[in-house]
Amino acid sequence: MSTLHRVDPGTHVHLKEIEADGKKLHDDRDAAEEEFKKYRKKIADLQVRLYAEDQQKLLVVFQAMDAGGKDGTTRAVFEGVNPQGVRVVSFKQPSHRELAHDFLWRIHWAVPPKGMIHVFNRSQYEDVLVVRVEELLPKKVWEPRFEQINQFEKFLADTGTRILKFYLHITKDEQKERFQERIDIPEKNWKFSKQDIVKRGDWDEYRHAYEDVLSKCSTKHAPWFVIPSNQNWYRNWAISKIICKTLEDMDPQFPEPESGLDKVVID
Amino acid sequence: MSTLHRVDPGTHVHLKEIEADGKKLHDDRDAAEEEFKKYRKKIADLQVRLYAEDQQKLLVVFQAMDAGGKDGTTRAVFEGVNPQGVRVVSFKQPSHRELAHDFLWRIHWAVPPKGMIHVFNRSQYEDVLVVRVEELLPKKVWEPRFEQINQFEKFLADTGTRILKFYLHITKDEQKERFQERIDIPEKNWKFSKQDIVKRGDWDEYRHAYEDVLSKCSTKHAPWFVIPSNQNWYRNWAISKIICKTLEDMDPQFPEPESGLDKVVID
Known part of the structure; x- marks a missing residue:
């Protein structure tokens, strides 16, 4: 399994000490972009096998501060993959029924059934992030959730689901620039709401809540990866590489053809 | 919580040593039937409060050998309860998607949402019963399920669900009589299939599998009750009593009326 940017279980994560600038870690953007395209192609190829094999399941979770790049990553990495075998699930504010x-x-x-890749845009982690920072529920309710999530993910892993969780790590300055773009460019206006300013005001509270998530819930069976995401090209390179290596490790195989298929003649 | 027929955690259950004849435990059938009607009425009243309160959840699980009385118990105990607040879920052979x-x-x-009672006619336990006896999956798959079920039920309990699990305990002789009835009475023919004979042949294997379920999965937060069920009147009396006492213990309350409601005049 890929160890690139992986949070080892038991690590106490301090996000301020983790580099958010991919360009400081990789000095050849052109090469990274070429590699990214190769990984993306490989992911598309392996997904066809995963779907045909119809046995294994892959769950990819994206979490980030606002404007961290969840939508952009999903689009970039899974572009070219047959949508029949990949489902993106966006978890918004829960409904009354939920x-x-x-x-x-x-x-x-x-969660994904056999043969599928599901991508969670936000996830179960919102229930220990926004719920905590906005004080929607008391601590005695959200605190046990770290362990409940770990047990749940362990169960998914034990019943055949590979799990990869990505925190898209950007700096507060980078968020400022991205928000400003959303305000300045008419085609991006829809991505911005005044509520984003309020949440930006709680940056440190969210950072602290994320640090707890990353420290308590990175496990062997469901690791967190903290991806330097100030530059999209580095983020895409790193994430596509990790997903590609994971799919290679899962090694999905086309099922055996029906016996005697080699003798069949279509007329 | 009611301790009548409850399996205490850690007990090693031997079904042959447990009385299946309720008439040997209770010498006044008429009195039991009168009490049953009172419990049933009380359950209906408490269900109205549970629904109005819209906070607590009750899950009732029925498991039994074939002809053990799952359908009959559900009908008898929940007759008279507003169906809006009670949902019976029958788990049959899983679909391809499942x-x-x-x-x-x-x-x-x-599982039940807030305010609801859900009744499981068969349940997660089929996955360590029929799957095991019919050898549908290898032991390394079904054996971890006892612990997985315990963790899952603990999670449900910790997030506000009361759980009661009833094993309807009949003897092999009693099953024979009930099968014969299903064959002899035309209106009952639909309840019988030749497959039932095959499963009857595996009686001891099923009994052994049930003993493991009852021994490993009766917990403080989700207890099993082994109900002597050769006589329906005793079974109904015992189960309605346990459900009634549990609902009384949950003590659902009508929500506070909107303030000033006492001054509202409808004209």
């Missing part, structure tokens, strides 16, 4: 159940109810329903 | 997910996927989706 809130009437436990917080993992809507998550469990959305 | 089999493409982990075995708890369809179960989790069916």
Whole structure:
């Protein structure tokens, strides 16, 4: 399994000490972009095998601060993959019906079946992030959730799901630039709401909540990766590489053809 | 919580040593039937409060050998309860889509939301019973499920679900009589299939598998009750009593009326 940017279990994560600038880690952007295209192609090829094999499951989770690049990463990495075998699930504010159940109810329903890749745009982790920072529920409710999430992910892993969780790590300055773009460019206006300013005001609280997530919930069976994401090209390179290596490790195989197929003549 | 027929955690259950004849435990059938009607009425009243309160959840699981009385118990105990607040979920042979997910996927989706009573006619336990006896999956797949079920039920309990699990305990002789009835009475023919004879042949294997379920999965937060069920009247009395006492313990309350409601005049 890829160890690039992986949070080893038991690590106490301090995001301020982790580089968010990919360009400081990789000095050849052109080469990275070429490699990214190769990984992306490889992912598309391996997905066809995964779907045909119809046995294994892959769950990819994206979490980030606002404007961290969840949508952009999904588009970039899974462009070219047959959408029949990949499903993106965006978890928004829970509905009345979802809130009437436990917080993992809507998550469990959305996990991948055999042969599929599911991408979670936000996830079960919102229930220990926004819920905590906005004080929507008391600590005695959200605190046990770290362990509940770990157990749930362990169960998914034990029943055949590979899990990769990516935190797209940007700096507060980078968020400022991206917000400004969303305000200045008419085609990007829809991505911005005044509420984003309020959440930006809680940057440190969210950073602290993320540090708890990354420290408590990176496990052997469901690791977190903290991806330097100030530059999209580095982010795409790193994430596509990790997903590609994971799919290679899963090594999906086309099923055996029906016996006697080599003798069949279509007329 | 009711301790009547409850399996205490850690007990090693031997079903042959447990009385299946309720009439040997209770010498006044008429009195039991009168009490049953009172419990049933009380359950209906408490269900109205549970629904109005819209906070707590109750899950009732029925498992039994064939002809053990799952359908009859459900009908008898929940007759008179507003169906809006009670949902019976029958788990049959899993579909292709269900089999493409982990075995708890369809179960989790069916758990009660706030304010509801859900009754499981068969349940997650089929995945360590029929799957085991019919050798549908290897031991290394079904054996971890006892612990996975315990963790799952603990999670449900920790997030606000009360769980009661009933094993309807009949003898092999009693099953014979009930099968014969299903063959002799035309209106009952639909309940019988030749497959039932095959499963009856595996009686001891099923009994052994049930003993493992009852020994490994009766927990403080999700207890099993072994109900003597050769006589329906005793079974109904015992189960309605346990459900009634549990609902009384949950003590659902009508929500506070909107303030100033006492001054509202409708004209």
